[in-house]
Amino acid sequence: MCKINPRVDFAFKKLFGSEENKDLLISLINAVVSDQDQVAEIELKNPYNLAAYQAGKMSILDIKAKNEQGRWFNVEMQISEDYNFDKRAIYYWAKLVTEQLTEGMMFKELQKTICINILDFNFIFDSEAFHNCYRITNTTTQQDDRLHDMFELHYVELRKFRLQNLGVNTALDRWSTFLTQAHKLDKNDVPAELNVDPNIVKAITAVDRMFDEDERQIYETRMQALADVESKIVSAIDKGREEGREEGREEGREEGKEEGREEGAKTAAKQIALNLLDIIDDETIAQKTGLSVEEIKALRMHSHK
Numbered sequence: 234m235c236k237i238n239p240r241v242d243f244a245f246k247k248l249f250g251s252e253e254n255k256d257l258l259i260s261l262i263n264a265v266v267s268d269q270d271q272v273a274e275i276e277l278k279n280p281y282n283l284a285a286y287q288a289g290k291m292s293i294l295d296i297k298a299k300n301e302q303g304r305w306f307n308v309e310m311q312i313s314e315d316y317n318f319d320k321r322a323i324y325y326w327a328k329l330v331t332e333q334l335t336e337g338m339m340f341k342e343l344q345k346t347i348c349i350n351i352l353d354f355n356f357i358f359d360s361e362a363f364h365n366c367y368r369i370t371n372t373t374t375q376q377d378d379r380l381h382d383m384f385e386l387h388y389v390e391l392r393k394f395r396l397q398n399l400g401v402n403t404a405l406d407r408w409s410t411f412l413t414q415a416h417k418l419d420k421n422d423v424p425a426e427l428n429v430d431p432n433i434v435k436a437i438t439a440v441d442r443m444f445d446e447d448e449r450q451i452y453e454t455r456m457q458a459l460a461d462v463e464s465k466i467v468s469a470i471d472k473g474r475e476e477g478r479e480e481g482r483e484e485g486r487e488e489g490k491e492e493g494r495e496e497g498a499k500t501a502a503k504q505i506a507l508n509l510l511d512i513i514d515d516e517t518i519a520q521k522t523g524l525s526v527e528e529i530k531a532l533r534m535h536s537h538k
Contacts, residue, residue: 236416236441237415237440237441237443237444237452238415238416238456239411239412239415239436239440240310240312240351240353240391240412240413241310241312241452241455241456241459242294242309242310242311242312242455243286243294243451243452243455244440244443244444244452245294245310245351246281246294246295246296246310247281247443247444247448248436248439248440248443249261249296249308250277250279250280250281250294250296251280251281251443252277252280254435254436254439255275255277256432256435257432257435257436257439258275258277258296258298258308259272259273259274259275260404260408260430260432261308261349261408262275262298262306262308262347262349263404264403264404264405264407264408265349265364265387265389265405266347266349266385266387270304270345270347270385272300272301272306273300273301274300274301275298275299275300275301275306276298276299276300277296277297277298278297278298278299278305279295279296279297283447283448283451286451287447287451294309294310295307295308295309295325296308296309297329299344302344303344304344304345304346304347305329305330305333305344305345305346305347306346306347306348306349307325307326307329307346307347307348307349308348308349308351309325309348309349309350309351310351310353311350311351311352311353311354312353312354312459313353313354313459314354314517315354315517316356316516316517316519317516317517318350318352318356319356322348322350322386322388323386325348326346326348326384326386329346329348330343330346330383333346343383344383345382345383345385346383346384346385347385347386347387348385348386348387349387349389350386350387350388350389351389351391351412352388352389352390352391352392353391353392354390354392355390355392355393356388356390357388357390361393361397362393363389363390363391363393363394363397363409364387364388364389364390364405365387365388365390366385366386366387366388367384367385367386367387367388368382368384368385368386369381369384389405389409391409391412391413394406394409394410394413395413400426401426401427404430407426407427407430407433408433410426410427411427411433411436411437415437415440418437419437420434420437420438420441423437502522502523502524503522503524503528503532505521505522506518506522506524506528506529506532507532509521509522510529510532510533515529515530515533
């Protein structure tokens with residue numbers, strides 16, 4: 234069984250961002266993009282480098298690559314909830330576009346740039362699909378007329394894939410199964426639906442033997458840091474609910490049961506929000522509490538007085 238969780242960004246970076254595993258990255262990209270954007274060869278622009286990571290030069294563990302046609306790709310794994318990820322994804326796309334221009338180059342030389350964001354949390358609540366693709370369309374004709382073909386953004390939400398349990402029918406299904414079920418997979422007994430893909434078999438074989446002692450320590454530290462953040466969020470929510478219930482009971486005695494319940498729920502939400510202010514951003518707090526972003530900002534301002 235795989236002891237390394239490939240969804241942890243440090244492990245994901247080494248597995249898919251190393252020179253010896255470029256075939257795995259090509260397979261993953263091809264599982265996501267359209268037929269016309271399929272990749273045959275790729276050049277890693279920020280390959281995995283342990284020394285660079287240890288020196289603090291690789292704090293963001295995304296993968297940048299360029300294919301043989303000149304198209305650029307950014308692939309990132311995000312395991313912690315971040316409800317501002319859309320803004321981050323746009324920023325990374327724009328940054329990768331500007332990095333293409335060197336002195337003396339013309340704008341016409343800019344190439345199509347595709348960002349693939351693999352998320353271990355639900356993010357697009359208006360869609361049940363676990364893979365969603367965004368391009369620029371003409372709002373008058375409702376068509377993708379390819380005038381702004383440079384932009385393409387993919388979200389693959391692994392939690393939706395797990396919950397839907399629709400079977401393994403496509404290459405993306407196979408990679409999503411690997412990423413979500415690695416802890417259950419045995420290189421000596423690979424399920425038939427995964428065994429048909431040699432890249433998946435290679436990933437299962439590689440994931441447990443890819444770390445030396447220093448790398449394993451970094452991985453364990455990264456795992457602990459992620460667990461600490463999740464624990465703080467859960468504790469803050471639980472504490473906020475309990476404090477909110479207590480205040481709600483007091484207000485309920487004074488204002489009547491129904492009004493007290495409503496006021497108590499609002500108080501609990503505010504208390505949860507207060508406990509989360511130092512842990513996560515305003516938009517994520519709003520998602521978790523049901524309060525508006527404006528209410529969160531007001532609480533933040535008041536807490537700093």
